[in-house]
Amino acid sequence: MQERILVVEDEESIARGLKGDLELEGYSVDVMTDGDEALSRILEQTYDLLLLDIMLPGIDGYEICREVRKRGISVPIICLTAKTQEAEIILGLDLGADDYITKPFSPRELRARIRANLRKHNTGENQISRFGDFKLNTTRMELTHNGTLIQLTPTEFKLLAAFVTHPGIVLTRDQLLDEVWGSDVFLSDRVVDTNIAYLRKKLAAHDSQARHYIKTIRGAGYRFDEQLADLS
Helix, strand or coil: CCCEEEEECCCHHHHHHHHHHHHHCCCEEEEECCHHHHHHHHHHCCCCEEEEECCCCCCCHHHHHHHHHHCCCCCCEEEEECCCCHHHHHHHHHCCCCEEEECCCCHHHHHHHHHHHHHHHCCCCCCEEEECCEEEECCCCEEEECCEEECCCHHHHHHHHHHHCCCCCEECHHHHHHHHHCCCCCCCHHHHHHHHHHHHHHHHCCCCCHHHCEEEECCCEEEECHHHCCCC
16 A cells, blocks of 8 residues: 655745655655645645654644644654754654654655654554553553553653663663664753653652662663563
């Protein structure tokens, strides 16, 4: 079945180039140039992936990300933008973007990113890990405690998923940056520390001992303590 991609880009030459290139790769491609119209289309139709420019007429790409995730739509989102400031990259990812690529970009790299995100999104059955009274569903992107849904940002969720899928292994800050934010996004180590602090606080709000699942290994990074977790 032909996979459908929605390109949301207001620069006509870029949009035209993306459409032509991706159609040659075998995708079905629609193009929208206005943020408000794009959001309406996303809510009305089903797409396999969104290529989303940040700066758009109408609502911007950040607001589209926020609204799409608020509606529970799990479609992979790759943000396209000329912006390279750390805070703006973090904002896009925190609002629900799965990946981020800055202009100008290599068409080959973008195609690889698209394949990777589609592959990740389409991997089989729900993957579930349990630790204490928590249950992490990495396919549905849900964390629950005794059946109660816990609200995590996409970044916090990706961090937790990185830990529970590598129990007992020390993960450096650079490894976490690569796995959660992407290898081509240049952020400071402090971003990792801050998000882990937020994550610990949310876990501890449901179980006071849960903040100890993520151990700080001084001078090395962090480790998810498998002695406190029953993973399955």
